Amino acid sequence: MTSLRHIGRSERPARDLYLDAARECLLDVGWRRTTLTEVARRSGVSRMTIYRAWPDMPTLLGDLMTREWGELVAATLAAEPTDDDPARALAHALVAVTRALRDNEVFVRLLELDPDLLLPYLLARRGRSQQAIIDLLAAQVTAGQATGGIRAGDPTAIARSVVLAAHGFVLSAQTMVGDGVEPDDLDAELALLVERGLRP
Amino acid sequence: MTSLRHIGRSERPARDLYLDAARECLLDVGWRRTTLTEVARRSGVSRMTIYRAWPDMPTLLGDLMTREWGELVAATLAAEPTDDDPARALAHALVAVTRALRDNEVFVRLLELDPDLLLPYLLARRGRSQQAIIDLLAAQVTAGQATGGIRAGDPTAIARSVVLAAHGFVLSAQTMVGDGVEPDDLDAELALLVERGLRP
Numbered sequence: 001m002t003s004l005r006h007i008g009r010s011e012r013p014a015r016d017l018y019l020d021a022a023r024e025c026l027l028d029v030g031w032r033r034t035t036l037t038e039v040a041r042r043s044g045v046s047r048m049t050i051y052r053a054w055p056d057m058p059t060l061l062g063d064l065m066t067r068e069w070g071e072l073v074a075a076t077l078a079a080e081p082t083d084d085d086p087a088r089a090l091a092h093a094l095v096a097v098t099r100a101l102r103d104n105e106v107f108v109r110l111l112e113l114d115p116d117l118l119l120p121y122l123l124a125r126r127g128r129s130q131q132a133i134i135d136l137l138a139a140q141v142t143a144g145q146a147t148g149g150i151r152a153g154d155p156t157a158i159a160r161s162v163v164l165a166a167h168g169f170v171l172s173a174q175t176m177v178g179d180g181v182e183p184d185d186l187d188a189e190l191a192l193l194v195e196r197g198l199r200p
Numbered sequence: 201m202t203s204l205r206h207i208g209r210s211e212r213p214a215r216d217l218y219l220d221a222a223r224e225c226l227l228d229v230g231w232r233r234t235t236l237t238e239v240a241r242r243s244g245v246s247r248m249t250i251y252r253a254w255p256d257m258p259t260l261l262g263d264l265m266t267r268e269w270g271e272l273v274a275a276t277l278a279a280e281p282t283d284d285d286p287a288r289a290l291a292h293a294l295v296a297v298t299r300a301l302r303d304n305e306v307f308v309r310l311l312e313l314d315p316d317l318l319l320p321y322l323l324a325r326r327g328r329s330q331q332a333i334i335d336l337l338a339a340q341v342t343a344g345q346a347t348g349g350i351r352a353g354d355p356t357a358i359a360r361s362v363v364l365a366a367h368g369f370v371l372s373a374q375t376m377v378g379d380g381v382e383p384d385d386l387d388a389e390l391a392l393l394v395e396r397g398l399r400p
Contacts, residue, residue: 111323116316122372123311154385160376161389167368172322176360185354189361189397197393 086144
């Protein structure tokens with residue numbers, strides 16, 4: 001849990017403790033088998049307490065994913081070295097987040113047991129975390145354009161496109177390894193595509 | 201059905217007629233509600249005849265998709281203008297196939313009614329058509345490297361990476377349109393990423 005690790009359980013807001021319990025359930029049995037009753041039991045509170053925070057399980061999962069990916073992105077970007085070249089910096093940050101997502105235990109467990117829960121975010125709408133990443137990238141593109149390090153173009157279209165380009169590397173990289181091709185080779189290709197694609 | 205349109209129904213191999221019937225079922229009611237009995241009824245043959253060709257519905261769907269995407273790729277590439285620049289030619293062919301898939305009625309219907317049927321191809325293994333596309337692209341990369349029009353690198357890793365980069369544009373482009381961003385803008389970004397990514 002990265003930056004939250006040093007905070008003792010009792011010091012965390014109640015809402016985070018409930019999300020921690022929901023997260024444990026997801027990792028233990030998968031989301032489809034997780035019940036509000038079990039989240040309440042693990043949190044040591046009543047069903048009604050959980051129910052007042054999240055009227056249904058999809059809302060709870062949405063908040064759990066938003067917290068998880070938000071922390072993941074923040075921790076990943078904080079660990080990236082500073083880089084004066086905005087195209088290279090953006091490409092490397094995108095690949096680092098792609099890798100971190102692929103290795104994230106909540107993400108892995110969802111893909112393993114409940115992959116259909118991710119379909120709405122692929123087919124119907126951007127999730128909150130996806131949108132946050134796009135906003136962050138668009139701001140980096142705008143800043144890079146101002147200093148001449150990134151080519152002209154609508155920053156929103158560019159940011160959404162590089163996120164779309166990364167989708168396959170997050171979800172399907174493992175279907176493309178083998179015959180001498182390692183995940184790192186694929187990631188290096190993604191970094192190169194994006195870095196070159198952003199150059200003036 | 202592109203190149204097959206001019207062939208009268210009676211001249212087509214029986215196997216193709218059964219696949220035509222299965223395709224009609226998929227478009228009418230979706231795959232989950234399609235039965236072997238209905239495919240046989242529409243084909244005007246016995247259940248046993250269909251069953252001998254495809255022992256189960258997943259095998260039938262696999263063959264139907266392989267035929268559909270195979271025809272789509274062949275027709276799309278045949279319609280592409282010749283281009284002496286191998287990096288640009290490959291990028292434009294990739295985007296053309298991406299667009300054609302996104303507009304294909306079988307693909308659209310699957311995403312609409314049975315998107316979970318596509319999950320194995322995202323999470324577990326390459327489909328036959330994906331592999332055929334990768335083989336085609338890898339051969340183009342190799343040829344382009346020989347003439348100096350495409351940069352060095354393992355052609356298989358490069359081909360798999362550009363297919364991974366296109367995944368999001370096939371599946372999720374519609375989640376990224378809006379606020380002045382059109383599908384064409386996203387496709388132009390993909391073409392640019394891939395073309396620049398392939399240059400020496």
